[in-house]
Amino acid sequence: MNKPDSAKLFESELEQAEQRWQDSYDASAGAEKDSVNRSGIEIKPLYTPQDRAGKDFFSEIGFPGEYPNTRGIYASMHRGRSWTQRQLIGWGVPEDYNARLKDILAHGGTALSLIPCNSVYRGYDADEVPPELLGTCGVVVNSIEDMDIALADVPLDRISCALNDPSPFTLLALLLAVAKRRAIPWSKITGTSNQSDYLSHSVANHMFFRLALPGARRVITDHIEFANESLPGWNPLSVVGQHTQQAGATPAEAMGFTLAAALQYAEDCIARGMDPDRFLPRFTFFFDISISFFEEIAKFRAGRRLWARYARERLGAKDPKSWRFKFHGQTSGVDLTRQQPLNNIARVTVQAMAGIFGGLQSLHTDGYDEAVSVPTAEAARIAIATQNILREESQLTDVIDPLGGSYYVETLTDQMEQQIEAVIARIDAAGGMYKAVEKGLVQQMIGESAMAHQSKIESGAQTVVGVNAFRIEEDPYEYRSQPYPDPASIAAQSARLTAFKKNRSNAATSHALDDLARAAQGTENIMAHTVAAADAGATHGEICAVLRRELGFGQPLAVV
Amino acid sequence: MVTEGAHPPKVIVTKIGFDGHDRGSRLVAAFLRDAGMEVIYTPPWQEVATVVKLAIEEDAEVIGISSLATDHLLVPRLMNALRDAGVKDVQVIVGGIVPARDEKLLLEAGVARVFHPGTSLEEIAHEIRNLAMRARAMREKETP
Amino acid sequence: MVIDAEWLQRIRAGDRRTIARAITSLENDPACTEGLRAALAPYTGHAHVVGITGPAGAGKSTLVNALVGEFLRRGHSIAVVAVDPSSPFTGGAVLGDRIRMAEHQAHERVFIRSLAARGHAGGLSRTTAQVVDVLDAAGFDLVLVETVGAGQSDVAIAKLARTRVVVYPPGLGDEIQALKAGVLEIADILVVNKSDLPGADRTARDLRAMPARRGERTRRAVLKTASTTGDGVAQLANAIMEREPRNPGEDSDAITMQSPPR
Numbered sequence: 001m002n003k004p005d006s007a008k009l010f011e012s013e014l015e016q017a018e019q020r021w022q023d024s025y026d027a028s029a030g031a032e033k034d035s036v037n038r039s040g041i042e043i044k045p046l047y048t049p050q051d052r053a054g055k056d057f058f059s060e061i062g063f064p065g066e067y068p069n070t071r072g073i074y075a076s077m078h079r080g081r082s083w084t085q086r087q088l089i090g091w092g093v094p095e096d097y098n099a100r101l102k103d104i105l106a107h108g109g110t111a112l113s114l115i116p117c118n119s120v121y122r123g124y125d126a127d128e129v130p131p132e133l134l135g136t137c138g139v140v141v142n143s144i145e146d147m148d149i150a151l152a153d154v155p156l157d158r159i160s161c162a163l164n165d166p167s168p169f170t171l172l173a174l175l176l177a178v179a180k181r182r183a184i185p186w187s188k189i190t191g192t193s194n195q196s197d198y199l200s201h202s203v204a205n206h207m208f209f210r211l212a213l214p215g216a217r218r219v220i221t222d223h224i225e226f227a228n229e230s231l232p233g234w235n236p237l238s239v240v241g242q243h244t245q246q247a248g249a250t251p252a253e254a255m256g257f258t259l260a261a262a263l264q265y266a267e268d269c270i271a272r273g274m275d276p277d278r279f280l281p282r283f284t285f286f287f288d289i290s291i292s293f294f295e296e297i298a299k300f301r302a303g304r305r306l307w308a309r310y311a312r313e314r315l316g317a318k319d320p321k322s323w324r325f326k327f328h329g330q331t332s333g334v335d336l337t338r339q340q341p342l343n344n345i346a347r348v349t350v351q352a353m354a355g356i357f358g359g360l361q362s363l364h365t366d367g368y369d370e371a372v373s374v375p376t377a378e379a380a381r382i383a384i385a386t387q388n389i390l391r392e393e394s395q396l397t398d399v400i401d402p403l404g405g406s407y408y409v410e411t412l413t414d415q416m417e418q419q420i421e422a423v424i425a426r427i428d429a430a431g432g433m434y435k436a437v438e439k440g441l442v443q444q445m446i447g448e449s450a451m452a453h454q455s456k457i458e459s460g461a462q463t464v465v466g467v468n469a470f471r472i473e474e475d476p477y478e479y480r481s482q483p484y485p486d487p488a489s490i491a492a493q494s495a496r497l498t499a500f501k502k503n504r505s506n507a508a509t510s511h512a513l514d515d516l517a518r519a520a521q522g523t524e525n526i527m528a529h530t531v532a533a534a535d536a537g538a539t540h541g542e543i544c545a546v547l548r549r550e551l552g553f554g555q556p557l558a559v560v
Numbered sequence: 561m562v563t564e565g566a567h568p569p570k571v572i573v574t575k576i577g578f579d580g581h582d583r584g585s586r587l588v589a590a591f592l593r594d595a596g597m598e599v600i601y602t603p604p605w606q607e608v609a610t611v612v613k614l615a616i617e618e619d620a621e622v623i624g625i626s627s628l629a630t631d632h633l634l635v636p637r638l639m640n641a642l643r644d645a646g647v648k649d650v651q652v653i654v655g656g657i658v659p660a661r662d663e664k665l666l667l668e669a670g671v672a673r674v675f676h677p678g679t680s681l682e683e684i685a686h687e688i689r690n691l692a693m694r695a696r697a698m699r700e701k702e703t704p
Numbered sequence: 705m706v707i708d709a710e711w712l713q714r715i716r717a718g719d720r721r722t723i724a725r726a727i728t729s730l731e732n733d734p735a736c737t738e739g740l741r742a743a744l745a746p747y748t749g750h751a752h753v754v755g756i757t758g759p760a761g762a763g764k765s766t767l768v769n770a771l772v773g774e775f776l777r778r779g780h781s782i783a784v785v786a787v788d789p790s791s792p793f794t795g796g797a798v799l800g801d802r803i804r805m806a807e808h809q810a811h812e813r814v815f816i817r818s819l820a821a822r823g824h825a826g827g828l829s830r831t832t833a834q835v836v837d838v839l840d841a842a843g844f845d846l847v848l849v850e851t852v853g854a855g856q857s858d859v860a861i862a863k864l865a866r867t868r869v870v871v872y873p874p875g876l877g878d879e880i881q882a883l884k885a886g887v888l889e890i891a892d893i894l895v896v897n898k899s900d901l902p903g904a905d906r907t908a909r910d911l912r913a914m915p916a917r918r919g920e921r922t923r924r925a926v927l928k929t930a931s932t933t934g935d936g937v938a939q940l941a942n943a944i945m946e947r948e949p950r951n952p953g954e955d956s957d958a959i960t961m962q963s964p965p966r
Contacts, residue, residue, distance in 0.1 A: 118577070118578030119578060121578060121580075122605070130634060133577055133578060133631065136633070137629040201580075246583070247581075247582075247583045338657070339678055371677055373659060447586055447590070450587055451587060451590060458680050464678075467678040468678075481659050484633075556603040556605070557603075558602070558803050560593075560798045567731065567732040568796060568797075589798055590798070592796065593791060593797060594791070596791075596796040599797065601798050601799075610810045613809070616721055617720060617816055617817055618724070618799075618817060619724040619727065619728040646721065
């Protein structure tokens with residue numbers, strides 16, 4: 001193609017200028033320092049128009065809200081409507097949850113996220129587990145009554161609910177039962193099954209196995225189908241990159257695994273006969289945001305662009321809503337330190353900014369005491385204040401995708417895209433995410449990256465302030481950490497559960513659980529029966545027990 | 561006299577309770593292998609009784625418990641179960657997020673050492689090796 | 705470890721700590737091997753020792769797990785010896801086979817011991833045979849020995865086991881032809897695992913077509929299993945149990961035979 005003379009002149013001037021700069025740089029720079037980001041991409045000291053030569057603006061960058069959405073999934077993004085401030089809350093008994101939730105909503109939270117007790121994650125009710133483990137890391141919710149108390153005075157028809165509840169989505173079932181009792185139509189319920197991505201749980205073990213993989217696979221598809229039909233405001237799927245990244249995957253790997261998993265879930269829905277334009281608009285994503293600032297921004301921009309392409313070209317979706325990469329970001333607890341915990345406020349701020357510039361739709365910021373315990377009320381308030389400050393004081397949201405067009409950020413976005421696609425290609429070659437997970441491939445990749453990162457920290461190649469540099473003598477008792485739940489309140493909670501089971505119609509409950517078992521043995525929609533069982537008074541543990549029996553208990557595959 | 565070079569330390573790396581975060585325990589297991597030890601690695605969510613059985617069958621010298629959430633609160637139960645099973649020489653360490661107030665509790669229950677986040681793998685391996693030697697010395701004194 | 709009447713009594717009673725200690729002593733103290741062998745000799749030969757070998761990726765551990773479940777259902781007691789390679793550079797090892805046996809490891813009729821090969825050639829550790837003797841004398845009905853990889857270990861297992869099972873993944877293709885003759889000489893039962901994957905039928909056919917052992921009248925069994933679903937596992941257990949000696953004294957490797965299995 002013949003370039004106009006002015007373009008050629010510009011190029012030649014550019015080359016010369018770059019050479020001049022390079023000479024000055026070489027003469028002046030201190031010790032030679034290579035820089036490689038976490039995904040293994042080498043970072044130069046300077047990026048120029050040369051790095052963007054030959055790139056096509058419209059197919060690669062374009063405009064926000066327009067395919068391939070690189071600059072954002074909506075035309076107005078945060079300038080039009082700020083991200084949702086959705087703080088993860090969960091501790092103690094339902095009353096404790098309700099109190100903390102109200103506190104956060106009063107201080108700037110705009111949506112709720114409920115994290116249940118680990119016993120709930122493992123599929124057990126409070127009366128089946130050692131009491132010392134109840135309520136320490138999440139709220140104990142086993143029954144409709146518990147959910148009702150946890151959400152007391154919460155307008156379910158106006159506030160979006162994220163329930164961090166993996167298969168078989170009993171917490172959602174309990175929520176729907178509560179809504180029914182409050183005469184709130186299900187069509188008004190909005191929110192997300194925040195931890196529905198079973199594949200990520202099975203490789204990173206962050207949430208807990210309840211069902212064997214093939215059974216869980218069916219449950220997710222049933223769940224998506226049920227939500228598409230009965231819960232128009234609900235996102236049944238949240239494909240989670242957080243766990244793999246927290247387990248040690250590089251940012252590019254985490255994005256690659258996540259997109260590969262999303263493709264599997266979509267393909268399963270298509271195989272079930274669902275129309276991509278029906279279910280894709282309700283696919284969402286959930287990511288870790290590390291402190292590697294520009295890398296995270298590029299990761300999100302690349303992921304957004306790739307997903308638009310996959311949705312349109314690989315999955316055949318035609319509606320632009322189907323191409324949207326909607327995601328929630330959580331600042332990464334892995335980068336936070338136990339040493340000098342107040343430093344974590346600075347870290348969380350950097351991570352949050354990366355998420356905002358990356359174009360997230362919803363954000364959780366960690367408390368500074370994350371590395372020590374469940375956040376105290378003070379740490380939780382500072383975390384939400386951080387979002388308020390970024391939103392209101394720093395003018396970050398004036399411009400949509402402000403880093404778009406940056407020679408560095410656009411180049412890094414392209415490079416991250418290549419890395420991500422290489423990961424997806426590896427997963428495809430293994431037969432897709434389910435097969436790759438069964439083979440242990442994903443676990444192996446995560447383990448290798450985790451070891452590489454750890455080695456960098458231990459050798460000092462990666463500085464961590466307060467840990468391998470800038471250490472101080474500290475009194476570990478100095479920092480107040482959230483106490484454990486009062487044993488009396490835990491005992492009262494268990495008593496409440498016993499009373500609940502006594503006062504309900506056990507005939508109705510048994511009947512509903514039998515129906516659920518039959519559905520699991522056959523082909524009826526399991527989610528519909530789970531919802532019916534919860535409505536009939538079945539508890540979380542009882543529902544999980546039935547499905548574990550019918551679909552098999554998941555044994556984790558660990559690879560070292 | 562127990563010499564270090566005799567045979568590799570035998571270590572179990574495991575997690576009890578409900579939490580599933582295993583990044584740390586996998587790193588420790590790999591590092592211990594690279595440091596010349598024999599490691600029985602288990603996935604998370606082991607029952608206390610299973611860990612005791614494992615320790616007996618594999619004749620472990622050290623048990624490393626990794627705990628992110630509050631599962632370390634179960635460790636006193638493990639210590640009791642080991643004692644009840646007549647396992648007296650196995651050294652138990654706990655690594656992870658353990659609030660200072662609980663560290664005392666664990667040491668009083670018989671845990672040999674608690675490691676906090678930020679401890680190097682090198683230091684953990686070094687201590688485990690020492691503890692394995694301690695277990696061996698205790699065994700030599702025991703009647704068979 | 706003092707090998708005396710009391711020790712012997714504890715072994716024969718199946719005391720887990722004593723068994724485990726004995727195995728450790730065998731691993732670490734070559735001097736005790738002879739004394740132990742002599743003490744146990746009158747009490748071995750009862751257990752059905754099954755060697756399970758095969759290339760990496762065949763799913764041996766998962767299959768062993770499924771077999772343990774099947775034998776438990778039949779009322780048997782099972783000991784598993786899982787041998788893993790040691791790093792040639794550091795001498796360390798992650799003994800990870802038992803991860804895949806988590807399902808039954810807590811059962812009181814199951815005993816699992818992991819051994820590091822410690823550089824010993826042949827896929828077994830130096831002491832595997834004596835370790836098997838301890839478990840035999842302790843009264844386990846079956847002792848399953850799972851080894852490292854294929855090739856040499858298949859030969860090493862021959863002396864040790866009454867039943868030699870070699871497990872392959874599906875889709876071997878041309879590699880079948882390259883299989884060492886020694887492997888097939890030794891194998892009593894060939895298994896194609898992961899039979900839910902494509903290529904399993906073909907692999908099974910190819911294995912059946914391999915030449916029989918010299919002088920063998922009956923063909924060795926070729927079975928298909930899918931350890932994750934359980935398909936074929938009962939048949940494999942049957943094939944193994946069919947090789948139990950029918951009459952006491954029939955097994956020429958034993959010095960004496962025990963009275964009927966406990």
